[in-house]
Amino acid sequence: MNAVTPMKTWKTPILRLFFFALGAIPPLQNDLKNLSFIHFARWVIVRRTQFPVLSETQPREQLKYDYLIFFSNFNGTWNQYIDAFSAVLARGLNVIWRWSEKFPGSRPVTGFKRYITLVQFDTDYYYNAYPRAATNDVKAALRVHDALRDFARSSQQISPAEFDTAWRQLLVRVQPDLGSTGVAPVGT
Amino acid sequence: MSNTNGQIYGLTILSPIVQDHVLDISHAIELRQYLATLPQDHTSPFSILDSTHMARLVVMDDVVYVGAPACEEHLKSRYLVFETNFDGDLDTYLSRMAAEIGDVVDSVWKHCVGYPGVTDTGAFIAYMKRCQIDTTFFFADVNDHTVKENLKALQVQSALAHFIAHHQGLPPAELQRAFGQLLCSLDKAPLPPPGGLPSEKTPAEDRPHE
Numbered sequence: 245m246n247a248v249t250p251m252k253t254w255k256t257p258i259l260r261l262f263f264f265a266l267g268a269i270p271p272l273q274n275d276l277k278n279l280s281f282i283h284f285a286r287w288v289i290v291r292r293t294q295f296p297v298l299s300e301t302q303p304r305e306q307l308k309y310d311y312l313i314f315f316s317n318f319n320g321t322w323n324q325y326i327d328a329f330s331a332v333l334a335r336g337l338n339v340i341w342r343w344s345e346k347f348p349g350s351r352p353v354t355g356f357k358r359y360i361t362l363v364q365f366d367t368d369y370y371y372n373a374y375p376r377a378a379t380n381d382v383k384a385a386l387r388v389h390d391a392l393r394d395f396a397r398s399s400q401q402i403s404p405a406e407f408d409t410a411w412r413q414l415l416v417r418v419q420p421d422l423g424s425t426g427v428a429p430v431g432t
Numbered sequence: 433m434s435n436t437n438g439q440i441y442g443l444t445i446l447s448p449i450v451q452d453h454v455l456d457i458s459h460a461i462e463l464r465q466y467l468a469t470l471p472q473d474h475t476s477p478f479s480i481l482d483s484t485h486m487a488r489l490v491v492m493d494d495v496v497y498v499g500a501p502a503c504e505e506h507l508k509s510r511y512l513v514f515e516t517n518f519d520g521d522l523d524t525y526l527s528r529m530a531a532e533i534g535d536v537v538d539s540v541w542k543h544c545v546g547y548p549g550v551t552d553t554g555a556f557i558a559y560m561k562r563c564q565i566d567t568t569f570f571f572a573d574v575n576d577h578t579v580k581e582n583l584k585a586l587q588v589q590s591a592l593a594h595f596i597a598h599h600q601g602l603p604p605a606e607l608q609r610a611f612g613q614l615l616c617s618l619d620k621a622p623l624p625p626p627g628g629l630p631s632e633k634t635p636a637e638d639r640p641h642e
Binding site: 246248249250259260263266267273276277280282283284285286287288289290294295296297298299302303304305306307308309311313315317344345346359362363365366367368369370371372373374375376377379381382383384385386388389392396399404405407408411415418421422424425 | 434440442444446447448451463464467468470472473476478479482484485486487488489490491492493495496498499502503505507508509511513515517544545546559562563565566567568569570571572573574577579581582583584585586588589590592593596603604605607608611615626627628
């Protein structure tokens with residue numbers, strides 16, 4: 245998902261300050277982390293004079309606004325994503341986008357969706373190294389990998405009876421993380 | 433500025449697209465047509481550039497007018513937006529782009545103003561850095577594992593689930609022996625290709641619960 249919103253230039257330092265705090269105080273990211281369906285997301289403030297100029301013949305942008313560009317790599321459907329954002333992160337989203345022109349707030353969700361629909365632009369090419377794995381799948385797989393490595397190390401020289409007991413303990417440890425990966429369901 | 437989060441680098445590039453009013457088909461349209469032909473699975477150029485977690489290429493036509501009382505304004509150029517999330521440092525990644533997928537890079541960026549080509553790697557890196565916009569805030573949920581580590585973990589998870597499902601109720605000694613064989617086969621197994629296989633070709637053993 246990509247979205248671009250205009251911001252009055254005097255507002256961008258305030259937003260930068262908020263993002264600085266968000267980066268410097270990791271617990272502020274807990275809601276974003278706990279949603280656990282965003283692999284990567286980024287907010288990029290492009291100052292009105294910052295659009296790259298690569299040649300003297302290229303016309304220079306003459307803009308009144310700075311722009312906030314948002315990119316997100318998430319699992320699931322657009323509606324699930326926006327609904328979850330609105331339900332779980334309403335306060336955080338408002339702090340980020342309230343500086344953008346005509347942002348209606350992330351609740352109620354109808355106005356929020358209308359705004360996102362207006363400001364988003366489509367992706368022409370998208371690549372994902374592990375397209376069948378949601379964020380939770382990746383995290384679960386890493387836990388399983390760690391558990392299996394520990395078990396392999398500790399079970400090298402044990403008797404079959406001891407192995408049987410340790411194996412059952414391993415199963416208890418990994419069973420919440422053994423869901424299969426696959427193509428995401430088609431959303432509506 | 434936070435272009436990195438843990439060991440992941442988040443690169444954002446805005447390259448102005450050439451405007452030539454004499455052409456029948458504009459550079460922006462030709463670029464979009466080319467991007468539509470690029471494969472997204474393990475045959476993707478970004479699968480060769482195997483430190484790439486996720487990447488996108490977007491033709492940004494204009495900024496958005498959100499309605500009165502905001503001012504309406506427009507960009508004078510279209511921009512190619514390249515957003516990528518990868519392991520390691522920027523110079524290594526850009527050098528690999530030039531060396532390993534140079535033909536694709538040429539086919540994409542030849543539509544952009546001032547693109548020097550990939551023959552001179554230094555010039556290419558300098559060009560990309562001129563187009564780079566620093567990320568203001570970068571979020572990476574898993575920021576301490578490489579693409580290869582994630583792919584290996586997913587392979588291990590799938591193999592272990594398959595093993596458990598097919599070895600229930602075995603006597604301990606037999607189970608222990610079979611587990612040893614599982615570890616050997618996992619050690620020898622090649623990594624799944626980044627980008628994934630097309631769905632119709634996914635081997636059944638990789639879909640143990642379907």
